[in-house]
Amino acid sequence: MHEISIAGAIIDAVLDAARKNEAKKVEEVFIEIGELTALNPEQLKFIFETITAGTIAEGARYNIEVIKPLINCKKCEYNGPIEFFEKLHFFLPVIKCPKCGETEIDIIAGRDCCVKKIKIS
């Protein structure tokens, strides 16, 4: 359940930004999560709703976009998305280049999670 610590960090960032902008209320939060983080958007929303109770972010709407992973192959220079195989559970699968099968790759997207913007009032 790494959702809880990540959700906590996201809400801290949201509340911090809201305070700096003298917000009375956080209306909406736009979040991007990489597919490789294996975070579950529904579970995240549920945690957000729980931990924002009593804060200015209580009742905010969450727009969560899941970002497909992109890789850069060191061998054949393939640059693009990878296919998704199985559901991720407790460990990350080996990621290979879909073109040549190389595992020496750089992950250029899909591994992070960030707050894109927030709507306040």
Ligand SMILES: [Zn+2]
């Ligand atoms: Zn390759």
